[in-house]
Amino acid sequence: xxxxxxxxxxxxxxxxxxxxxxxxxxxxxxxxxxxxxxxxxxxxxxxxxxxxxxxxxxxxxxxxxxxxxxxxxxxxxxxxxxxxxxxxxxxxxxxxxxxxxxxxxxxxxxxxxxxxxxxxxxxxxxxxxxxxxxxxxxxxxxxxxxxxxxxxxxxxxxxxxxxxxxxxxxxxxxxxxxxxxxxxxxxxxxxxxxxxxxxxxxxxxxxxxxxxxxxxxxxxxxxxxxxxxxxxxxxxxxxxxxxxxxxxxx
Amino acid sequence: xxxxxxxxxxxxxxxxxxxxxxxxxxxxxxxxxxxxxxxxxxxxxxxxxxxxxxxxxxxxxxxxxxxxxxxxxxxxxxxxxxxxxxxxxxxxxxxxxxxxxxxxxxxxxxxxxxxxxxxxxxxxxxxxxxxxxxxxxxxxxxxxxxxxxxxxxxxxxxxxxxxxxxxxxxxxxxxxxxxxxxxxxxxxxxxxxxxxxxxxxxxxxxxxxxxxxxxxxxxxxxxxxxxxxxxxxxxxxxxxxxxxxxxxxxxxxxxxxxxxxxxxxxxxxxxxxxxxxxxxxxxxxxxxxxxxxxxxxxxxxxxxxxxxxxxxxxxxxxxxxxxxxxxxxxxxxxxxxxxxxxxxxxxxxxxxxxxxxxxxxxxxxxxxxxxxxxxxxxxxxxxxxxxxxxxxxxxxxxxxxxxxxxxxxxxxxxxxxxxxxxxxxxxxxxxxxxxxxxxxxxxxxxxxxxxxxxxxxxxxxxxxxxxxxxxxxxx
Numbered sequence: 001x002x003x004x005x006x007x008x009x010x011x012x013x014x015x016x017x018x019x020x021x022x023x024x025x026x027x028x029x030x031x032x033x034x035x036x037x038x039x040x041x042x043x044x045x046x047x048x049x050x051x052x053x054x055x056x057x058x059x060x061x062x063x064x065x066x067x068x069x070x071x072x073x074x075x076x077x078x079x080x081x082x083x084x085x086x087x088x089x090x091x092x093x094x095x096x097x098x099x100x101x102x103x104x105x106x107x108x109x110x111x112x113x114x115x116x117x118x119x120x121x122x123x124x125x126x127x128x129x130x131x132x133x134x135x136x137x138x139x140x141x142x143x144x145x146x147x148x149x150x151x152x153x154x155x156x157x158x159x160x161x162x163x164x165x166x167x168x169x170x171x172x173x174x175x176x177x178x179x180x181x182x183x184x185x186x187x188x189x190x191x192x193x194x195x196x197x198x199x200x201x202x203x204x205x206x207x208x209x210x211x212x213x214x215x216x217x218x219x220x221x222x223x224x225x226x227x228x229x230x231x232x233x234x235x236x237x238x239x240x241x242x243x244x245x246x247x248x249x250x
Numbered sequence: 251x252x253x254x255x256x257x258x259x260x261x262x263x264x265x266x267x268x269x270x271x272x273x274x275x276x277x278x279x280x281x282x283x284x285x286x287x288x289x290x291x292x293x294x295x296x297x298x299x300x301x302x303x304x305x306x307x308x309x310x311x312x313x314x315x316x317x318x319x320x321x322x323x324x325x326x327x328x329x330x331x332x333x334x335x336x337x338x339x340x341x342x343x344x345x346x347x348x349x350x351x352x353x354x355x356x357x358x359x360x361x362x363x364x365x366x367x368x369x370x371x372x373x374x375x376x377x378x379x380x381x382x383x384x385x386x387x388x389x390x391x392x393x394x395x396x397x398x399x400x401x402x403x404x405x406x407x408x409x410x411x412x413x414x415x416x417x418x419x420x421x422x423x424x425x426x427x428x429x430x431x432x433x434x435x436x437x438x439x440x441x442x443x444x445x446x447x448x449x450x451x452x453x454x455x456x457x458x459x460x461x462x463x464x465x466x467x468x469x470x471x472x473x474x475x476x477x478x479x480x481x482x483x484x485x486x487x488x489x490x491x492x493x494x495x496x497x498x499x500x501x502x503x504x505x506x507x508x509x510x511x512x513x514x515x516x517x518x519x520x521x522x523x524x525x526x527x528x529x530x531x532x533x534x535x536x537x538x539x540x541x542x543x544x545x546x547x548x549x550x551x552x553x554x555x556x557x558x559x560x561x562x563x564x565x566x567x568x569x570x571x572x573x574x575x576x577x578x579x580x581x582x583x584x585x586x587x588x589x590x591x592x593x594x595x596x597x598x599x600x601x602x603x604x605x606x607x608x609x610x611x612x613x614x615x616x617x618x619x620x621x622x623x624x625x626x627x628x629x630x631x632x633x634x635x636x637x638x639x640x641x642x643x644x645x646x647x648x649x650x651x652x653x654x655x656x657x658x659x660x661x662x663x664x665x666x667x668x669x670x671x672x673x674x675x676x677x678x679x680x681x682x683x684x685x686x687x688x689x690x691x692x693x694x695x696x697x698x699x700x701x702x703x704x705x706x707x708x709x710x711x712x713x714x715x716x717x718x719x720x721x722x723x724x725x
Contacts, residue, residue, distance in 0.1 A: 049636055077638030087629035092651045100647045104638020112646050153633075160637055 001027050002048070002164060002196060007057035009043050009220075017043040019220035020057070025213075027163070030190045030197045032211035032228070034204060036240060040220040041200040045166045048198070049079045061164070077104025080157030080195075082186075084169035086149040090142035094133065094152050097141050098124040101159030120159075127155035131185060147178030154185050165189060167199040171206070183210050204231065204246060259356070264346035267360065268339040271367055275342025278360050284345070288338045289363070293370070295334060299327040300374070400696030404704050405522040414462060415509045416441040417472070420448055423501025441508045450499035458482070458490045458508050467510035469494065484510065522698045526683060526705050533682030534709065536600050537668035540607025545661055547612045551577075552619030553645065559623060574620070580613025589675040603680025607668050615664055622656035623649060655724045662717040669713055673706050 002025040009018040017040045025031055033041045046052035048059055050072060059066040066075050080101075088097045102120045103111055110116075116124075128134050131151035136144060141152060150170060157165060167186060171179035187210055190197045201207050207214050208228040216224035216231075216239040223239055224231065231239075236246060259279040268275030273289030276282075302324030306317055418441035439460045448454055461467065461484040468478040469492065482492045490508075498504055551573055553559055560570035589606035596602045626649060634648040676684015683702055690699035 051632055051636055073638045073640060075638075076636060079636070081633065081636040083629060083633060085629050087627075087633035089630045089634075089648060089651045090627075091655070092647075096647075096651075100634055100639070101637050103634065103643045103647060108640055108643055111643055156633070156637070166636075 001025065001060075001062055002198070003060040004044075004048070005058045005060075007044070007047055007059065008055050009040075009047060009052060010055045017220050018047065018054070018057075021217075021220070021222055023215065023222070023225075025196060025198065027196055028190070028194045030187070030210060030212045031199065032207035032214045033198065033200045033217060034202070034207055034214060034239065035217035039217040041217055042168050043220075044217065045081075045168050045198060045200060048164075048166060049076050049081065051081075073104055077160050078162055079164045079166060080160045080162035082150070082153050082157055082165065082167040082170045084172045086146070086153045086173075088141040088149055088152055088156075090140070092141060093138050094128065094141055094144070095124055095137040097152055098127055098137075098155045098159055101127075101156035104160060123159060124155070127158040128152075130158065131155045145178075146174050147181060150174060150178075150182050151185065154182070154189075158189070162195060164196045164198065167197065169200050169202065172202055179206070186210070204228075204236065259346040261343040261346040264342040265339055268342035271364065272335050272338040274360060274363055275339070276345055277363055278356055279342065279346040280356060281345055282359060284341075285363075288334075288341070289367075292331065292334050292338065295327055295331040296374070299324060299331050302327055396694075396696050397700075400700040401703070403697060404700035405520050405697040406701055406704075407517045407523070408520045410514045410516045410518050411511045412514055413509060413511050414439050414465075415507055416458060416460070417505050417507050418443040418456060419503055419505050420446050420454060420496070421501075421503050422448060422450070422496065422498050439508070439510075441506065443506060448496045450496060452496050454494050454496055456482075456490075456492045456494060456506065456508070458484070458492075459488060461488050461490065461508070461510055462512045463488050465510040465512050467508055470507045470509065471497075472505040472507050482508070520701070522701045523705075526686060526698075526702045529683040529686050529702075530705050530709055532600065533672045533676065533684070534669055534713075536603050536680075536682050537607060537665055537672040540604045540672070541611055541615075541661065541665045541668050543604070543608035544611025544615050544664070547608075548615035548619055549657075551612070551616050552623060553649075555616055555620035556623035557620075558626075558628065559645070559649070573616070577613045577616040577620070580609055581617060582613075583610070585610040585671050586674060586678060589678050589680045593679040598679035598681070598685075600681030603672055603675045603682060606675055606680060607671060610671075611664055611668065614667075615660060618660040618664075619653070619657060622653050622660065626652040658724045659721040662720055666710075666713045666717045670710055 002023075004021060004023040007018050007021045008016070010016050019040075021040075021044060033044065035041050043052055047054045047057075048061075048066065050059075050066060054067060057067070061075060061078065064075060069075055089100070092100075096114075099116050099120060102116060102123070106116060106120070125134065125137065128137055131154050133144075133148060133151055133155070136148065136152075141149060144152065150173075153170075165186065170186065171182050174182060183206065186197055186199065189195045199211070201211075204214075208231075211228055214224065214226065214228045214231060215222060216235075218239060224235060233246075237244060264275035264279050266275075267278050271289065272292040273285040273287070276285030276288060278285075302320055306321040306324050416439035420443045439458060442457045442459075444455050444457070445452075456469070463484060463486045465484045467482050467484065467490075469480040469482065470476055471479050480492055480494055482490045484490045494506070496504075554569050555573035555577060557570060560566040585606055588609050589602060592602035592606045592609075596605060630652070631644055631648040634644050639647065672680065672682050673684040673687070676682040676686070677688045679685060683706060687699060687702040687706075690696075690702060
């Protein structure tokens, strides 16, 4: 279970990205976070694993207070993260990128010399097989297409054996067909492995297709929290503004 | 360069152009005739001024009324020149302000005028600098010719040859003189001196046998300054006869050496080239060691000097500032100055050169390394951090793979620069080929100096090319 209490983030330049956000997400839920650019979606996700330090408020993962923890290593390794721009190390091989998902578990000294256990290698190959990229393991990451790179990103997150997946616009840089294959992987991780998924999305149609629950942010505050079916035209205009028109994506 | 026809000329640009070249501002403002008139009159004044000054400084006799008058005229021309110049600048601003001429192709005219004036600028520049050179160094042409011909004919190869020598003996003053009987083999060269005893000023006859037929040779009185005291030509029978006046008055035995050099055909690498090549290799290695030492220090320090890694706690930011400060200080002191100090501490030789290169290199490489860390993508670092990796793991998995190619490229580039620096450092006693080169030049041994210069140029070019190729491969 993920619990967020009165989370607020004010950036040094004065931008109030989050303004008193409170949420409770039961284990195993697929939550889509929607909202305009700049509404605070990315900040919300990054405050959960403290890539961004919240200004105030508290985050709990099960009963551990993330915001009070001094050793983030044990918390972060339970939270996998997937990014809009994949964030692979381009010059490293696919396998090294996947193995780096294991860094939160391996002994720091051993990993400095690129030493991983045989189990780690087996897991990495299994993860790559799961996302259908077994034959790419020794290629450089930047030789892959966007969709393939995002699947490597998923394999890297799988290596953490996480309880929670944070996906920050995972399909915003991909074409619709590739986007669905990536989201199918996320859905599988949610349904089959029981991981809680928190996914920022631009398109409501995608949220409707995959999410159990939709949270809408506007100017750092929650303006909607409910099932995808509840979002009608008036709700939509409330979230995205009066001039917005719904766009369907295949 | 594109301007709409309705665009008004700007006085500031007109003034700036006129500062650059009188009349250009007027051309820009659309009044081309006025601009050219100003340009030509100012230019005529410049030439008049130069001519008058040249006449005044060269005319004879100095101090005559005529020369003084020319001098005064020169100064008047200079002042007129200055006044016209300033007025043309003021006029450019004024005419740009009132102009309503279309701007159409104005910039093309401005460019054309500037291009036309480039050769003139070169002529004036050459005239001024060469006039100065001519006054300071009367022998410049001779030296230039020597250097030029040395560069065309560097001392790279010598014809293969063998030397044949024979030594004869005579005695000054009393003393039982044994006949010289050092060589019994008839095919070996042999030198007989008669009479075998002599006083100062006596004429001695030298007879040589067994020398290579037709060869030319030199005679040297051994033991003192050993400069040739005479020359001889060998006849077809391998014999020569020469005479010589004994310069020595102090009693004792004296030895005269006859030496011929016979070409055996073919060429070999000259001693200069062999020695220069050895020193060139030494220089390259010296630069390599210097680069390696600076690498060892700059590599770890570069992480401390990268703003994106050190932006966390205030202590980190202080460390960042300190590291960058050290880099800047090391880099800002010219390597030649460090070399002079290193020579003072460690003495003349390669050690001083290596240390100078290393110290300067820490600053230079450190800055380049740090900047390549600062230019990496932040995304992968965020992703690695999100997996639970600690800061060291983030550096190893997120930062290092991204900077390795730049590090290799910068290190090669630095080595390349350091080879050039090492030659200069050699001039102040830092070892390597530079030390040899400055010796050759000080002794005016231009062909030898040319050999070293060509070698340096060749090696620098080769390294330049090689490092460019490797850089392209790794990035």
